[in-house]
Structure formats: C-alpha cells, structure tokens
Amino acid sequence: SGTFGTFRSTGLAALCCMACSTQDETTDRPLARAFDQVLHWSELRQVVPLDAAPTDSAALAQQFVENWLRQQVILHMAESNLSTEGIDLEDQLEDYRRSLVIFNYEQALVDQKLDTAVSEQEISAYYADHRANFELKDNIIRARWFKVNEPDKRTVRKMEERFLGGKSEQLHELELWLAQLGVSIVDRSGSWIPGSELRAEVPISDTEANELMGRNGKRVVRNGSTAWFVEIIEHRSQNELSPLDLVRQDIRSILLNQRKLQLISGMRDKVYEQARENKDVEVYAQ
Numbered sequence: 001s002g003t004f005g006t007f008r009s010t011g012l013a014a015l016c017c018m019a020c021s022t023q024d025e026t027t028d029r030p031l032a033r034a035f036d037q038v039l040h041w042s043e044l045r046q047v048v049p050l051d052a053a054p055t056d057s058a059a060l061a062q063q064f065v066e067n068w069l070r071q072q073v074i075l076h077m078a079e080s081n082l083s084t085e086g087i088d089l090e091d092q093l094e095d096y097r098r099s100l101v102i103f104n105y106e107q108a109l110v111d112q113k114l115d116t117a118v119s120e121q122e123i124s125a126y127y128a129d130h131r132a133n134f135e136l137k138d139n140i141i142r143a144r145w146f147k148v149n150e151p152d153k154r155t156v157r158k159m160e161e162r163f164l165g166g167k168s169e170q171l172h173e174l175e176l177w178l179a180q181l182g183v184s185i186v187d188r189s190g191s192w193i194p195g196s197e198l199r200a201e202v203p204i205s206d207t208e209a210n211e212l213m214g215r216n217g218k219r220v221v222r223n224g225s226t227a228w229f230v231e232i233i234e235h236r237s238q239n240e241l242s243p244l245d246l247v248r249q250d251i252r253s254i255l256l257n258q259r260k261l262q263l264i265s266g267m268r269d270k271v272y273e274q275a276r277e278n279k280d281v282e283v284y285a286q
Helices: 002-018 039-045 053-080 090-113 120-128 153-165 168-181 197-201 206-213 244-277
Strands: 030-034 037-041 138-148 186-194 217-223 224-236
Touching: 030 053, 037 039, 037 053, 039 053, 039 138, 090 244, 120 244, 138 168, 138 197, 153 168, 153 217, 153 224, 186 197, 186 244, 197 206, 206 224
Parallel strands: none
Antiparallel strands: 030 037, 138 186, 138 224, 217 224
16 A cells, blocks of 8 residues: 555656656656566556546556556465466466467458358258257247236126137127227237246146147136136147247258358368478478
C-alpha cells in the first residue's frame, strides 16, 4: 500500500506532466514495485494515451497500476506455494502457442475452401445409412391444445361436442367462441416436440400421457372446472426412428464436419509432401 500510495501522490502528478512531454523527453522511470518486479513508465505509456486530458490520464494510470500490483501479489503467492512442476510452464506455453498458430491457419483454410452446400440427397443418404444413430430417446408429438376454465358443465359439454365433432363449421364456431373468451390455442402442429412438453401442460399420469401420445386423435381431459382439449396430429414413440425433419440440421452439421476434417487432413498431407520434395524436411541417418 505504501508503494501505491506514493505513486498516487507523486506518480500521477508526474504523469500529467509527462503527457505533455515528447517521447525523447520522457525517461523510463520506475512507477511501482511489487516484491522483485518493477513497473516502468514505458509499460504504463502503452495504455495511457499521451494526448489524454490530465484528469483522464491520472484515472487510467491509477487503475492500471492498482491492477498490476494486485496481479503481481497473486502471482507471487502462487509461485511461492506451487511445486516446481506446477510452475514450469514454458513447455506448456510453447505447446499452446504452436497449437494456436496451427488452429488459426487451419480455420482460415476452412473459411476459404470449405464447401458448405449440403444437398437434400446427401442428407437423406446419410439418414438411411445411419438409422441406428437416430433412435428417439423420448416420445415426440405434433399437437394442438387449449385450456378452458369454465364452471358451467353444459358450456364445456357444448365445446367438447364441437371439438370432437370434427366438422369444419363446428371447429370454426369453437374457435370464435374461444376468441371471445380470450382462450389461446397452443399450436405445435408444425414441428415435433418432446412428449414432456405436453405432460407439463396437461395434468395426467404418465400412463395416461403415453396412451394419449400413442395414438392420433382428440381427447378432453377434465379436472374440476378446468378442461384441456388436446389433439395429437402425429406421434413417434421412444426407440422408433426419429423423423428426418427433426434431425436434418444435425446431419448437415455432421456432413460439414466430415468435410472439414477431410480438408484439413488433405492439406496436412499435401504440405508435408511438398516439404519433402523441396528437401525442407529430412531424417538424419543414424
């Protein structure tokens, strides 16, 4: 705290003056110390613009120096308490640097060369050849449902007659009725959803839910003055083959990843063969 306090009282004021100086006029003076590490003006100058207002320069400098001191204290504590093996990071850092350089180069190659167009024929062929990979883990459905809170049983019975009747004029009349009551219809007919989503909405047992989701059709579930009107449009049971629509995007990602790996592997082989032909690599005889 003494070092930082000294910097705050004198170093910040000096910084304001140095901000008005040229680079040649500014000496690389020490600004702070933490154990055996010293922070110099040249390091601070990289983060504090010389053309900044004096008050801005002081605030930036204060924050930078405090962060530097805190980091050095933690680093010193870590180095003092870790074993030699734990702080010998040179090899690890070099491995990371090499991996990062290679990754960035290969990513740039992929961005430039990878063909991202995947045809429906390719997707269908992969789906047909890997059916075992696309077995369902849960029941899935396409469905519509709505909930009505109505204590009058005769009103609910009339709704049920129109709902189960199936005639277009009856269903249209029911939809107008629901609109007047402010009842919204949950429509999941255009996409597949897990059966658990319906079970979370309709208070029925797992056995009843499996029975309901195991067949197409309509059903009304009552609980006191509340009734749920459910229509199962299509269903697939657990362990059946997943619909292609549900896994199309997954297959596309798989095919693109395969292309990516082939592109990188081909590039590695090609540049290695070129290096061998150019005598840029060799194995010395023992």
